[in-house]
Amino acid sequence: MLKLGDSLPEFIGTNQNGESIDSQKLIGNKLVVFFYPKASTPGCTAEACNLRDNYSVLKEKGFQLIGVSADSEKRQKSFSEKYELPFDVIADEDHDVINKFGVWQLKKFMGKEFMGIVRTTFVFDENGICIQVIDKVKTKDHAAQILE
Numbered sequence: 001m002l003k004l005g006d007s008l009p010e011f012i013g014t015n016q017n018g019e020s021i022d023s024q025k026l027i028g029n030k031l032v033v034f035f036y037p038k039a040s041t042p043g044c045t046a047e048a049c050n051l052r053d054n055y056s057v058l059k060e061k062g063f064q065l066i067g068v069s070a071d072s073e074k075r076q077k078s079f080s081e082k083y084e085l086p087f088d089v090i091a092d093e094d095h096d097v098i099n100k101f102g103v104w105q106l107k108k109f110m111g112k113e114f115m116g117i118v119r120t121t122f123v124f125d126e127n128g129i130c131i132q133v134i135d136k137v138k139t140k141d142h143a144a145q146i147l148e
Helices: 042-053 055-060 073-082 096-101 139-147
Strands: 012-015 020-022 030-035 063-069 088-091 104-109 112-117 120-124 130-134
Touching: 012 073, 030 096, 042 055, 042 063, 042 139, 055 063, 055 139, 063 096, 073 088, 120 139, 130 139
Parallel strands: 030 063, 063 088
Antiparallel strands: 012 020, 012 088, 030 120, 104 112, 120 130
């Protein structure tokens, strides 16, 4: 998994509208990249809506936000439209971005083990250097964690 001091990985992802997002074009801004297991599930919805509700404050502080999950572009578009998300969400079905950040890991739930996205948020400075890793995401109060 990416850690403090690491550089923003190079990737080109596709957002909910089929548009390309090039990580190298994001350098120069403070950037929040948050990974969530599945669009429109309760925890992921709470997290995205908390970030949406605090988007103006995050933007005032200079942050750009990008969400990433392994969902399809169609599912990401539906999620984004339903909850009126003001930021891009990347559809990473081939796990290219997910693997570059190291968040595809073995998980346990109700006694079963499976591979999946570990809910994690990475914050990068204007030079593309990781300055914060949030691995214990509070879905209903995530913006406050980023602003700490």
